[in-house]
Every structure is written in C-alpha cells, then in structure tokens.
Amino acid sequence: MHDGDESRGLSTTTGQVGDAVAGKAAWDGACSRCHGARESDAKNAAKIMEAIRKNEGGMGSLAGTVTQTMANNIATYMMYGLSSTPSTVLTSQTISFTTPGNQTLGVLPAALNANATSSLAVTIASATPTVCSVNGTSLTLNAAGTCTLSASQAGNASYSAAPSVSYSFTVASATGVVLPAQIISFANPGAQTLGVAPAALVASSDASLSVSLALSTPSVCSVSGSTLTLVAAGTCTVTANQAGDSAYAAAATVSHSFVVTDPAPVRPVASAATGKTLYASSSCSGCHGAVPASLNVLNGANAPTLIRSAINNVPMMSSYSGLTDQNLADLAAYLATPAI
Structure with missing residues (x-):
C-alpha cells in the first residue's frame, strides 16, 4: 500500500464511513503484526484491496481474510481512530485507459488515451524505459521488446486515489522481429x-x-x-x-x-539478592529506612519505571541517575521480596 499519498482523507468503496471499532479489530487481527499500529495508506479501502490483489509486501495471504467491508472499516479506523466520524468521505474514482496495442519501431504511435471518472488528470508512466518511454500522452518506442505502461490518478481534496491500470504490449523491430520476453x-x-x-x-x-x-x-x-x-x-x-x-x-x-x-526491548532478569546489596551500598536506607520502609519506597516493588521516574523528578534522588536499567530491575525485585 505505497502507491500515492492517501494523507488527504478517507476513501471507502461505498462513499460512506465504515465501522471504526470493527476496523480496529480487523487491523489488530490481520495487519498490525507487519504494519504496526497505524498505516496512512490504509485510509483508502480500494488501495487495501488492490495491495492484497497484487500481493504487495506479502499481503496476498490476506485474500481469504480481508473482505471489502472489512477494508472499509479498516480505512475508517485509520482515518479517525475510535473518535466520532463525519458523515461524508472522499468520492472514489476509476481510470479508463485504452491499450495502444502492439507497436513497430519506426512507426509513430498514436497518442495515449487515459481518463478518470473524476475528470482529474491521469498520469501515464513506463515500467520498461529501455523499450518505451512516455511524456504526457506521447509514447516513444526505444527498442524491440515488451512495453509496460501504468496509468494512475492520486486524487485530491474531493476524490480518493484511483486504482492504477496497466497494460503490456510488444514492440517489434522495423523488420517485424519481436525479441522474446523475459520474466x-x-x-x-x-x-x-x-x-x-x-x-x-x-x-x-x-x-x-x-x-x-x-x-x-x-x-x-x-x-x-x-x-x-x-x-x-x-x-x-x-x-x-x-x-x-x-x-x-x-x-x-x-x-x-x-x-x-525496531527489535523488542530486552527486559533485564532481575535479582532480588543483588537489589538488596545495591539498596544497602547506595545508602537508600538513609532516607527510606530499612525495607519494609517509609516514604513510599515499597511503591517501587516490581516497578523499575516508577523508580526511574522518581530519580528523574525528585531532586534529592537525582544523584542516582547513573543507575542502569539492570540496577533498577534488581532494586524493584528486592522491594517486592524484602524478607530475603
């Protein structure tokens, strides 16, 4: 789902907003493992289905799982999250692109013809520039072989991006010889x-x-x-x-x-015995007393992030900023088992 910019707004195949709650459930169940929490391109339901059809990034495996309704729901969730949604969405559009048919080097091709139902300008590009190239609607034949063209329309504030349309055709040499294709x-x-x-x-x-x-x-x-x-x-x-x-x-x-x-964070393996030694050697008892202790120290039991927050925010604890995540895990384990 990486063709074009879907940041302008929601696009569903029905022209209506979907069910964001159902969309979140579908996204979490089928998509988040590879795409993470959000994916901006997924605001366009048609692009979701196109990406599945083209097996972009291995998404073809979802062909039997993600339905058109689910795609509309996912697009709604990607656009609005679980907040309230408006009643209107971007209007969908399609492209009509006439294949130029087989061509011969030395014979001037006719102008390419591609239109969108939105009346917005369509862009035509060549995926095989060594065989053919495109400038606007003008096709230039460069060598014998297979020419592949793709027509796209990125949408605007009123229309969503259209699914692209592609054609491949042969370009023969001036003598009529067509080089074999390769895949x-x-x-x-x-x-x-x-x-x-x-x-x-x-x-x-x-x-x-x-x-x-x-x-x-x-x-x-x-x-x-x-x-x-x-x-x-x-x-x-x-x-x-x-x-x-x-x-x-x-x-x-x-x-x-x-x-x-990014790799999943590695959680330290905590040692309560090491934490007990560290509590004593760091003079923690000077303020907090022996564990069980006062001044809310037991709030840090099995909570190294809370201890780190206290170090960062309580001025008198700032001298402990050099303690590592492993140190904090050990201290938290000791506070949870003070009787060791």
Missing part, C-alpha cells in the same frame, strides 16, 4: 527486524540474465548485489530490473515493500 522472479524478503541480519535477496530472470536490485528508501535500507542492509525502522522498497540484451527484451520491473521494525 523476473523476485522473492519478497518479508518483514525485517533491526539487528537481525537479513537473508540474501533472491532475484532471477527466466532468460538467465543477471538481475540488478535497487531501492528507493535509502534512509531505511540499502542493497549491494544481493546483500540487504537494514538502516532504520520504516518501510523498505526494493526493485528488481533486467534491461534485456540483443536476444531478450527488457523485463517488467518487480518491486517489493516490507516493514523494518
């Missing part, structure tokens, strides 16, 4: 965790030509050959390309987006 197989690496080395990326062409990998999210990840390096939490997008040669046409690119998350 890239690129395995989605799936969700990743910082600190855990990813497996090598696997991409190949059925023409046995070398496939190159590139990315558009360098702040989150980087790639060198088949080696993926995780840089920061976020969404990583990797694209596989094969430009073709004298025997094969360029392949359509294949992209995968996946989530990179």
